[in-house]
Amino acid sequence: MKFKLCISIVTSVLLFFPLTAKELSITKQIEFSKPTKAKTVVGLVKGFDSKKYEVKVNAQQSLSVDLDSDMVCFNIYSPYKKREDGALFRGKSQGKHFKADGLKEGVYIIRVYLRTKEAEEDTKRIFEMRVGLK
Secondary structure (H helix, E strand, C coil): CHHHHHHHHHHHHHHHCCCCHHHHCCEEEECCCCCCCEEEEEEEEECCCCEEEEEEECCCCCEEEEECCCCEEEEEECCCCCHHHCCCEEHHHHCCEEEECCCCCEEEEEEEEECHHHHHCCCEEEEEEEEEEC
């Protein structure tokens, strides 16, 4: 109940105070407290802007990402591939759940964005994403 109330408050604030492109394009690091190794991120994407999150993965760790929205997608980029080589995972075609075991050490990037139709309409969408490491 408290969580839904918090999301309602965040939604209201974000809809009444427009964000600039600079604020929407900031890359944020996802840091985990030692015992949990899982974090829920709530954010907002608008139009063709995207949110980028960095996750530091140690050698042989597993990474999982789950997204709750049908209009919002995410891609995951490996630190060992150039961006122009493509994403390790493409949510638009591969779905709302990603899990990979035995990854190489490095900083992986999760890019959250709107589907094309929503972006063209300059829509704002709030998303909730759960990121986990094992």
